[in-house]
Structure formats: structure tokens, C-alpha cells
Amino acid sequence: MCGIVGYIGHGDKKQVLIDGLRELEYRGYDSAGIAMMDESGITHYKAVGKLINLENKASEYSSNSYGVGIGHTRWATHGKPNEVNAHPHLGEYSFVVHNGIIENYQELKKELQDEGVRFLSQTDTEVIVHLFEKFNNQLDNPFQAFEQTIAKLRGAYATLLITKKDPETIYFAKNGSPMIAGKDDHGSVYFGSSDAALIGKAKEVTYLTDGDYGFARSGTIHLFHAGESMVPAMVPLKSDKIYAQKEGFRFFMEKEIYEQSSVISDTMLGRVLDDEIHFDEIPDGLFDGIREIKVCACGTSYHAALASSYLFERLSQIRASVEIASEFRYKEPLLRTDTLFVVISQSGETADTLEALKMAKLAGIKTLALCNVDNSSIVREADATILLRAGIEKGVASTKAFATQMMVLWMLALYLAKDKMTAEKYRFDLEAMRLIPGLAKVNERIHEKVKRLSKRYLHGHGFFFIGRDIFYPLALEGALKLKEISYLHAEGYPSGEMKHGPIALADSELFTIALMPQTLLYDKTKSNIEELSARDSTICAISPKSFELADDMIRTSEQKHPMCEFFEMMVILQLLSMEVAVRRGNDVDMPRNLAKSVTVE
Numbered sequence: 066m067c068g069i070v071g072y073i074g075h076g077d078k079k080q081v082l083i084d085g086l087r088e089l090e091y092r093g094y095d096s097a098g099i100a101m102m103d104e105s106g107i108t109h110y111k112a113v114g115k116l117i118n119l120e121n122k123a124s125e126y127s128s129n130s131y132g133v134g135i136g137h138t139r140w141a142t143h144g145k146p147n148e149v150n151a152h153p154h155l156g157e158y159s160f161v162v163h164n165g166i167i168e169n170y171q172e173l174k175k176e177l178q179d180e181g182v183r184f185l186s187q188t189d190t191e192v193i194v195h196l197f198e199k200f201n202n203q204l205d206n207p208f209q210a211f212e213q214t215i216a217k218l219r220g221a222y223a224t225l226l227i228t229k230k231d232p233e234t235i236y237f238a239k240n241g242s243p244m245i246a247g248k249d250d251h252g253s254v255y256f257g258s259s260d261a262a263l264i265g266k267a268k269e270v271t272y273l274t275d276g277d278y279g280f281a282r283s284g285t286i287h288l289f290h291a292g293e294s295m296v297p298a299m300v301p302l303k304s305d306k307i308y309a310q311k312e313g314f315r316f317f318m319e320k321e322i323y324e325q326s327s328v329i330s331d332t333m334l335g336r337v338l339d340d341e342i343h344f345d346e347i348p349d350g351l352f353d354g355i356r357e358i359k360v361c362a363c364g365t366s367y368h369a370a371l372a373s374s375y376l377f378e379r380l381s382q383i384r385a386s387v388e389i390a391s392e393f394r395y396k397e398p399l400l401r402t403d404t405l406f407v408v409i410s411q412s413g414e415t416a417d418t419l420e421a422l423k424m425a426k427l428a429g430i431k432t433l434a435l436c437n438v439d440n441s442s443i444v445r446e447a448d449a450t451i452l453l454r455a456g457i458e459k460g461v462a463s464t465k466a467f468a469t470q471m472m473v474l475w476m477l478a479l480y481l482a483k484d485k486m487t488a489e490k491y492r493f494d495l496e497a498m499r500l501i502p503g504l505a506k507v508n509e510r511i512h513e514k515v516k517r518l519s520k521r522y523l524h525g526h527g528f529f530f531i532g533r534d535i536f537y538p539l540a541l542e543g544a545l546k547l548k549e550i551s552y553l554h555a556e557g558y559p560s561g562e563m564k565h566g567p568i569a570l571a572d573s574e575l576f577t578i579a580l581m582p583q584t585l586l587y588d589k590t591k592s593n594i595e596e597l598s599a600r601d602s603t604i605c606a607i608s609p610k611s612f613e614l615a616d617d618m619i620r621t622s623e624q625k626h627p628m629c630e631f632f633e634m635m636v637i638l639q640l641l642s643m644e645v646a647v648r649r650g651n652d653v654d655m656p657r658n659l660a661k662s663v664t665v666e
């Protein structure tokens with residue numbers, strides 16, 4: 066996830082771009098860059114790290130003559146966060162910025178290289194500028210060249226391009242990544258990845274939709290879709306910046322829950338192929354001689370780790386064990402060199418996880434990190450890293466990071482299962498995987514139902530979230546979400562374990578949130594819940610099948626694969642904890658006593 070901005074006008078181009086990028090810095094901050102063009106030509110600056118580094122570097126520049134500018138703040142997906150990989154990317158006479166992932170960039174790059182084009186960066190983005198110049202050299206028509214360029218791109222993109230061949234114009238295209246275009250009363254045009262970058266500048270905006278492209282020049286936005294010229298639908302721009310960063314959602318947590326579908330798609334891009342799983346990030350030999358996988362993490366990431374142990378054993382047929390990092394550090398663990406040590410962390414800075422990783426390295430065993438923040442301490446320490454591509458997560462309660470962790474872990478389990486599963490079973494998983502972005506989309510009807518139901522779950526003496534198999538770690542995660550933002554006591558438990566003690570707590574003030582998937586151990590789970598119902602526990606069942614003993618029922622869709630049910634139920638649990646917290650008047654994004662990144666032990 067990155068942020069992009071664009072500007073055409075008489076104002077101080079550098080300042081307009083930097084102001085816009087500052088509002089988008091939450092989307093990525095491992096490098097930033099700007100390019101401005103006016104009558105004196107093109108000037109560009111790039112800097113690694115936070116925006117302030119770019120501001121310092123460009124401090125001498127100013128231009129108030131009419132011209133154009135584009136800017137970018139980067140959150141690395143392809144290529145290390147260094148200056149060469151920072152945007153804007155340069156061709157012979159044009160610059161481009163891009164947010165998203167060009168899925169077919171390798172094949173396009175190869176074609177261009179075969180034709181003699183020299184690439185400077187490791188990014189997917191650079192193909193856009195070279196393709197554009199190739200077509201423009203043939204056609205001598207920048208608009209047609211741009212149209213042909215975007216027709217070649219597969220994947221997600223929001224992109225802006227400026228070129229010396231048409232110096233007062235910005236070319237734009239949007240497909241799968243956000244982009245907004247706006248205007249003021251003085252003939253200026255603005256672009257941004259979110260409203261926040263345009264607030265205080267543009268008066269009215271148009272929210273571009275997937276497949277939109279065009280160019281802006283002399284205060285006018287020329288919009289096209291599927292070859293047809295369109296009239297942009299302009300609406301007045303709101304003036305509240307924090308509201309804009311939340312893109313209309315009440316909380317960052319809510320926005321992040323709603324984003325899950327699209328970030329899961331990003332996670333899958335270029336990795337879930339037609340008939341196999343592919344990870345560019347896995348170096349040759351990483352799995353050679355490995356007989357066990359040990360997965361280590363904290364909090365939500367630990368729940369993902371626990372769920373993965375079922376997948377590694379069932380699909381990949383590799384022994385898998387799971388460790389809570391703070392426990393692992395002091396238990397004097399026996400580490401063997403035929404073990405792959407996998408750490409999972411959203412932030413990449415969690416002290417316990419980082420120390421556990423260092424211990425594994427010291428013991429000489431191979432390490433792999435699953436992490437959301439490139440260049441974080443954990444990423445730098447591990448032998449190899451698979452980035453989650455969830456984008457920046459602001460809510461303290463982790464949601465989309467968990468979703469992408471689960472996705473990567475499932476992909477990894479399948480990657481390792483290639484020669485161990487029958488072709489039919491392998492295909493079954495691969496096909497199920499492709500359904501997940503759709504299933505992780507928030508169903509508004511269910512969200513409304515959860516909002517209404519939440520009023521019944523504000524008191525009581527506790528919650529038990531229960532499930533079996535992979536739905537047990539999901540139950541743990543549901544309970545953690547509720548605890549951390551509603552401040553109500555909640556436990557996650559394996560359904561079959563309730564009778565070994567916790568059932569003694571059952572009465573009408575004990576709330577049981579029962580995960581009852583139809584594809585995995587339905588009858589066993591049902592019996593366990595009947596036992597609780599018989600002791601008068603209040604039951605909220607989450608299931609595609611109706612359950613007559615439920616006091617409340619949230620119906621999920623009929624699915625064939627347990628992971629499809631998993632992701633659907635995950636969203637419901639997240640919404641439930643959020644709506645309970647809202648009703649209790651709590652600070653959803655910054656709950657008491659917690660921090661987003663736990664860098665102490």
C-alpha cells in the first residue's frame with residue numbers, strides 16, 4: 066500500500082505535493098519522492114525513510130510558474146526500500162508513480178529488456194514508464210500511448226504519469242487501488258489516494274472507479290472508461306481530515322475490517338497462480354532437510370500460528386509445533402537443525418518474537434518471517450521473509466493483519482503440500498483460496514444484524530468463544546478481540562474441552578459464542594454446545610445450519626471448504642467485538658493499557 070498525489074496549477078508545486086503526501090504517510094513511509102515540471106524542465110527528488118527526509122532534500126526547490134507535479138510515499142512490495150526503488154520512476158522523458166501491484170510485470174519487463182530497455186529499479190512500477198515511452202515513440206501521441214500502456218497491465222494499480230512530450234498534462238488510471246481527482250475554483254487539478262490529501266485544496270472531487278483513466282489539463286479532467294469519454298461525477302469535498310483518513314468509517318478498525326477483502330487479494334497477487342502457489346521470497350534450499358516447522362509469535366499472530374499448525378500437519382504433512390514467544394524465550398528449548406523456525410508478526414518489532422528469532426538464529430537453524438512491515442527488525446533478522454501486504458494497520462486490535470497472516474500460512478502449507486496431496490485435493494484448496502476475497506467482504510446485512518445483537522452482550526459474567534480444529538484458534542482470536550476493546554472477560558476454548566471444567570461456569574449470564582462450521586466436525590461441536598445449552602448458557606451460534614437451541618443465530622453461507630467458513634466467521638467475530646465496544650462507549654482504535662507495537666518484554 067502506497068500513497069500517490071498529483072497537482073496541476075500555478076501554486077507551489079513542491080509544497081502541494083508534500084502536504085498531500087503528509088496526509089498519506091500512514092499508507093507507507095519507507096521512502097518518498099516527487100517530480101515537478103514547469104517551463105524550466107523536470108526536477109525530481111527521492112529519499113529513503115520518512116517524508117521529512119524528502120522535505121529536507123528538496124528544501125531549496127520552489128516553483129510558482131504553471132506546471133505539473135506527482136508524488137509518492139512508498140510501502141515496499143517489490144524491491145527493497147532504497148532510493149533507486151523509490152518513486153517516481155523515470156524513463157527517457159517521463160515520470161510515473163504507482164500504487165498497487167502489476168501482476169504481470171516480470172513478463173512485460175522481459176519483453177522490454179529483450180528490446181533493449183534498461184531498468185534501474187527492482188520495482189514492478191518501472192514497466193509502466195518504459196511501456197509508455199515505447200508506445201509514444203511509435204505513435205507520437207501520449208494519450209494513445211498511455212491507453213495502450215494500461216491495456217497491457219494486469220493487477221492492481223492507481224498510477225499518474227507526466228511527460229515532457231505533453232508538459233502541462235497528468236495522465237491517470239485506476240484499477241483496484243484507490244484514486245480521487247479534484248478541482249478548485251482557480252483552475253488547479255489535484256489527485257490523491259484518499260480524500261485526506263486533497264482537503265483544504267480541492268473544492269470538489271470525483272471518486273474514480275476501476276477501469277477509469279484519462280488525463281487532466283488546463284483545469285479540466287478528461288475521463289474515459291472502456292474507450293468511451295465520460296463526464297466525471299463531481300461531489301463537494303468534506304473538510305475533516307481524520308474523517309477522510311478513515312475514508313468514511315467510524316474507526317480505523319472498522320475501515321481495516323472492510324479492507325480485508327482487497328488486502329487479501331493483494332496478498333495473493335503473483336502468489337496464487339493458476340495451478341500452484343509461488344513465492345518469489347522463498348530462497349532455494351530453504352526447506353531442504355526440514356522435518357519440522359516451529360511457529361512462534363504473540364497475541365493475534367500467535368493465533369494465526371496455532372491455526373497454521375493444523376494446516377501444516379494436515380496439508381503439508383510436516384510436524385508442526387507452536388510457541389508463545391514470551392514462553393519460548395525462557396524454557397531452554399531444544400532446537401534441532403532439521404526444524405524451520407517461523408516467526409509471525411504484524412509490526413516486526415515485537416520484542417519477545419524478535420528475541421525468540423535471535424535465539425533460533427543463534428542455534429543455527431533456518432528462519433522465516435511472516436511480517437507486515439518491510440525493513441522492520443524481524444525482517445532484517447530473519448533468513449527469509451514473506452511480506453503480508455496488509456497495508457498499514459492503525460487500529461490496535463489487529464484485523465487485516467490476521468487475515469493476511471492466515472492467507473499466507475494457508476498458501477505456505479499448500480506450497481509445501483504440492484507433492485504430498487492428490488491433484489484433486491490440491492485443486493480443491495486452490496479453488497477455495499480464490500473465493501476468500503469475496504468471503505472476507507463485509508456483508509452489510511450481517512453487519513446490521515451484529516450491530517443489533519450486540520446490545521444483548523454488554524453484561525454477564527463472561528464469554529466463551531468455542532470451536533474445534535482451526536476454529537479453536539479462531540475462537541481464541543474472537544475472545545482476544547472482545548477482551549481488548551470491550552474490556553469484558555472472554556475466553557477462547559476448544560469446544561470438546563468445556564466439559565473438563567469450564568462448563569461449571571454455565572448459567573444464563575455466561576455467553577457462549579459457538580463457531581459451528583458445517584464442513585468440519587459439525588456434529589461433534591453441536592453436541593458440545595447442547596451440553597452448554599442444557600446448563601442454561603446463552604448461546605450465540607455462528608453457522609450456516611440452523612440450530613434450534615441457539616438464543617441468537619448469525620447465519621453464514623453454505624461453503625464446501627473449512628477455510629472458506631473460517632474467513633467468513635473471522636469477519637463476524639471482528640464486527641461483534643467492535644459493536645460491543647462501541648455500545649460500551651470505549652475507544653475502539655486505542656483501547657486502554659495497550660500499544661500497537663509491543664517493543665518491551
Ligand code: M6R
Binds near residue numbers: 413
Ligand atoms: O506486531 P505483532 O503481530 O508481533 O504483535 C503481536 C501482538 O502484540 C498483537 O497481535 C496484539 O495481540 C494485538 N493487539 C491483537 O489485536
